[in-house]
Amino acid sequence: MKKIILILFLSVFIVNAQNVSYSPQDVKICKSKFEFAANNRLKSLPINRVMVEIGKTFLGTDYAAHTLEKGENEHLVIHLSGLDCYTFFEATLALARCVKEDKTSFENFEKELTKIRYRNGKINGYTSRLHYASDWLYDNAKRGIVKDVTKEIGGIPYKKKIDFMSTHIKYYKQLSVHPGFVDSMKKIEDNINQRKYYYIPQDSIEKVENKIKTGDIILITAGTKGLDISHTGMAIRLNDGRIHFLHAPNVGKKVQVTAVPLSDYIKNIKNHTGIMVARPLEPLSKTVNEKH
Numbered sequence: 001m002k003k004i005i006l007i008l009f010l011s012v013f014i015v016n017a018q019n020v021s022y023s024p025q026d027v028k029i030c031k032s033k034f035e036f037a038a039n040n041r042l043k044s045l046p047i048n049r050v051m052v053e054i055g056k057t058f059l060g061t062d063y064a065a066h067t068l069e070k071g072e073n074e075h076l077v078i079h080l081s082g083l084d085c086y087t088f089f090e091a092t093l094a095l096a097r098c099v100k101e102d103k104t105s106f107e108n109f110e111k112e113l114t115k116i117r118y119r120n121g122k123i124n125g126y127t128s129r130l131h132y133a134s135d136w137l138y139d140n141a142k143r144g145i146v147k148d149v150t151k152e153i154g155g156i157p158y159k160k161k162i163d164f165m166s167t168h169i170k171y172y173k174q175l176s177v178h179p180g181f182v183d184s185m186k187k188i189e190d191n192i193n194q195r196k197y198y199y200i201p202q203d204s205i206e207k208v209e210n211k212i213k214t215g216d217i218i219l220i221t222a223g224t225k226g227l228d229i230s231h232t233g234m235a236i237r238l239n240d241g242r243i244h245f246l247h248a249p250n251v252g253k254k255v256q257v258t259a260v261p262l263s264d265y266i267k268n269i270k271n272h273t274g275i276m277v278a279r280p281l282e283p284l285s286k287t288v289n290e291k292h
Helices: 002-012 024-039 047-056 085-101 106-117 133-142 173-177 179-194 206-211 262-267
Strands: 020-022 146-148 198-201 217-222 229-237 243-247 272-280
Touching: 024 047, 024 085, 024 106, 047 085, 047 229, 047 243, 047 272, 085 106, 085 229, 085 272, 133 146, 133 179, 133 217, 133 229, 133 272, 173 179, 206 262, 229 272, 243 262, 262 272
Parallel strands: none
Antiparallel strands: 146 272, 198 272, 217 229, 217 272, 229 243
């Protein structure tokens, strides 16, 4: 029986020579996204529009938690058949960048996802993954992948001590098993706490809504002590003229667009205090006339 289970597992889970794990289904999904982009000529659109169009193709995809926690050694994990809020916007951004650069093989997607997910775009152990979304924002903005527009559209200083991972080790298997990782994580948290971040409080989101673009990445700030961001997704402007939220909600739910505008959605959830806004930038400094 154990042998049968192992054979079934190996038939759907692949680790290639570059130490990237994925399934044949992931390759198929990736290929379908690139085919969709080609058929709809998405390359000619600004990247924020490409983000939304690709993001919408994930509507109805199941929420899947802890998909990145595979194996003992840190490596790139691709899991497109089930997404959490973080892997949803990551995958969408990576796919959009591949489309804009006209590099649409699965291997290109692997490279782009690595670039986005890891500090300085390089895998160097568990703590090289950008676990904190505010750290993700800083690192990807530094490398010209996104721009943190929070301050310029009306954000105010975000003053909060971030230390959730190092003070809640029991929630993170790798931190529990490898005490040395905790020290590394504390250093990362110290770096985060030395930076200047801005956020738009929940009561101010509607006032600046006209400055948020469809396709912007939305990082929702957390009320939880020590935690920076509690949820992520993308802005999408609907026919009502309002910004709504395209996201992977939670366990048991599927990728969806909120029925209510983003500002109302955030006000309705106690632990959400506001937002940071990351704007995807055109790869290789390409410029296209942008539309809201």
